[in-house]
Amino acid sequence: MGASLEEEIKKRRTFAIISHPDAGKTTLTEKFLLYGGAINTAGSVKGKANSKYAVSDWMEIEKERGISVTSSVLQFNYDGYCINILDTPGHQDFSEDTYRTLMAADSAVMVIDASKGVEAQTIKLFKVCVMRHIPIFTFINKMDLEARDSFELLDEIENVLGIRTCPINWPIGAGKRFKGVYDRDTKKVSMFQAVSVGGAKSAAETDYDVTDPALKDAVGDELYAQLMDEIELLDGASDEFDQELVDKGELSPVFFGSALTTFGVQTFLEHFLKMTQSPLPRMSDAGLIDPITEPFSGFVFKIQANMNKAHHDRIAFMRISSGKFDATKEVYHVQSGRKLRLSQPQQIMAQDRKVIDEAYAGDVIGVFDPGIFSIGDTLCTPGKKFQYEGIPTFAPEHFCRLVHLDSMKRKQFIKGVTQIAQEGAIQMFQDYTLGMSEIIVGVVGVLQFDVLKYRLENEYGCDIRLEPLPYNYIRWVKDPSTDLNKLSRISDCKKVKDMKDNPLLLFANEWSIRLMLEHNEGLELEEFRKN
Numbered sequence: 158m159g160a161s162l163e164e165e166i167k168k169r170r171t172f173a174i175i176s177h178p179d180a181g182k183t184t185l186t187e188k189f190l191l192y193g194g195a196i197n198t199a200g201s202v203k204g205k206a207n208s209k210y211a212v213s214d215w216m217e218i219e220k221e222r223g224i225s226v227t228s229s230v231l232q233f234n235y236d237g238y239c240i241n242i243l244d245t246p247g248h249q250d251f252s253e254d255t256y257r258t259l260m261a262a263d264s265a266v267m268v269i270d271a272s273k274g275v276e277a278q279t280i281k282l283f284k285v286c287v288m289r290h291i292p293i294f295t296f297i298n299k300m301d302l303e304a305r306d307s308f309e310l311l312d313e314i315e316n317v318l319g320i321r322t323c324p325i326n327w328p329i330g331a332g333k334r335f336k337g338v339y340d341r342d343t344k345k346v347s348m349f350q351a352v353s354v355g356g357a358k359s360a361a362e363t364d365y366d367v368t369d370p371a372l373k374d375a376v377g378d379e380l381y382a383q384l385m386d387e388i389e390l391l392d393g394a395s396d397e398f399d400q401e402l403v404d405k406g407e408l409s410p411v412f413f414g415s416a417l418t419t420f421g422v423q424t425f426l427e428h429f430l431k432m433t434q435s436p437l438p439r440m441s442d443a444g445l446i447d448p449i450t451e452p453f454s455g456f457v458f459k460i461q462a463n464m465n466k467a468h469h470d471r472i473a474f475m476r477i478s479s480g481k482f483d484a485t486k487e488v489y490h491v492q493s494g495r496k497l498r499l500s501q502p503q504q505i506m507a508q509d510r511k512v513i514d515e516a517y518a519g520d521v522i523g524v525f526d527p528g529i530f531s532i533g534d535t536l537c538t539p540g541k542k543f544q545y546e547g548i549p550t551f552a553p554e555h556f557c558r559l560v561h562l563d564s565m566k567r568k569q570f571i572k573g574v575t576q577i578a579q580e581g582a583i584q585m586f587q588d589y590t591l592g593m594s595e596i597i598v599g600v601v602g603v604l605q606f607d608v609l610k611y612r613l614e615n616e617y618g619c620d621i622r623l624e625p626l627p628y629n630y631i632r633w634v635k636d637p638s639t640d641l642n643k644l645s646r647i648s649d650c651k652k653v654k655d656m657k658d659n660p661l662l663l664f665a666n667e668w669s670i671r672l673m674l675e676h677n678e679g680l681e682l683e684e685f686r687k688n
């Protein structure tokens with residue numbers, strides 16, 4: 158007998174790993190997968206550029222630069238859990254999809270480089286987690302290298318990100334003097350011993366009880382004294398572990414380790430799995446939808462276009478939020494009012510994709526999009542009609558004027574930009590006064606400009622030029638009936654409309670946003686828009 162529906166859902170953990178580039182997200186993910194037996198060799202996740210990462214060769218840009226524009230979901234089993242790690246594209250390919258992926262996660266693991274602390278991209282991603290009130294777990298990585306003071310790092314997380322922290326373990330030294338970590342709950346010290354096995358770095362672990370006299374010899378007098386002081390300080394001053402606050406995303410359990418040497422990774426994974434929850438009810442316009450008692454439902458959070466160039470294929474990524482998905486049954490697409498069988502449902506893994514015939518709440522699957530899905534759409538069991546809350550439109554930070562070089566193909570050009578915008582790769586705006594004769598595109602990460610140019614040329618046969626605009630901030634005007642021409646201090650910014658004619662303003666800096674608000678009483682501006 159297989160597991161019951163409830164057992165299947167309860168053993169699921171679905172989370173995203175967020176970090177600033179180079180903090181160690183890929184390395185940590187890979188170590189998780191090694192534990193789960195999902196991959197056999199380290200390097201399998203990272204080797205995207207030269208491995209047979211076949212699914213993503215849909216775009217030359219990926220090949221040229223060895224990056225992945227496609228995101229994936231890594232599913233593996235560990236210790237009775239079924240774990241879904243949502244890969245959030247980072248690096249140069251940072252895009253709105255990175256944010257959207259967080260809409261499908263139940264919790265987030267934040268990887269921080271111990272020598273750098275909280276960095277820019279972490280802050281941006283963190284804001285999305287906070288908006289969703291999901292639990293956030295911190296892994297302070299690279300303790301085998303020189304690191305900043307641990308208390309200072311915690312202070313920075315608390316002050317910059319505005320979340321309380323609760324260290325679950327505590328490092329003894331760092332860099333060349335990194336001796337291991339002290340587990341505050343079991344009061345045991347795991348010793349770190351860097352070993353080199355066939356050139357690959359690894360760590361052997363030996364455990365000491367903190368009261369064991371041998372520990373002092375093992376770490377040396379100075380570090381031992383420091384540890385005793387720090388334990389006292391921690392027990393007196395730091396926040397206590399409180400599961401309820403963790404669940405609400407107000408307290409982040411913190412772990413120290415070294416992903417590269419696999420030190421502290423297993424402890425982290427095991428604690429994390431116990432401290433996170435299985436899929437929770439999700440809000441819809443008909444109230445909360447329970448993952449176990451309600452039949453199948455899910456929502457689309459990402460659309461990946463043209464996996465196969467010849468067919469203008471689109472794959473919709475769906476997070477299942479309740480019940481069991483059965484590929485042989487019809488589902489109801491709420492936004493179009495259509496019943497359909499989802500074809501080619503598949504799991505999008507790191508190195509391959511697998512056609513599936515069932516999946517459960519908590520899982521993320523890719524389904525073939527016959528051109529009817531939009532980001533945020535709900536799919537459910539026929540007979541049900543609720544809609545999940547929409548996925549917000551995140552503020553682009555880079556803008557270009559889009560100049561079409563061949564006036565003969567104007568229709569094709571507009572169609573191309575509109576379709577690419579619908580897929581969510583870019584946002585499309587028009588000049589407030591000139592309308593569609595001046596098209597402006599906004600993106601979260603600049604790579605999307607290259608993607609746009611490449612796709613317009615290759616898929617729609619349109620030559621274009623992108624002229625950068627000197628703006629980095631966008632604000633929606635809360636009252637859509639506002640006449641932007643009547644605002645004061647308008648010369649500092651650019652007035653645009655989105656494709657639904659909502660007025661927006663583009664600014665060069667935060668200072669001009671403040672000035673605009675000061676000079677226009679009653680004007681309200683919004684940073685992102687709930688769809």
Ligand code: GDP
Binds near residue numbers: 177179183184300415
């Ligand atoms: P990502 O950009 O966040 O995915 O970071 P990667 O996982 O690709 O790591 C960036 C670099 O840091 C790589 O060269 C890793 O080998 C290295 N790295 C990751 N974790 C550690 C660690 O714990 N210790 C050391 N010394 N290097 C690490």
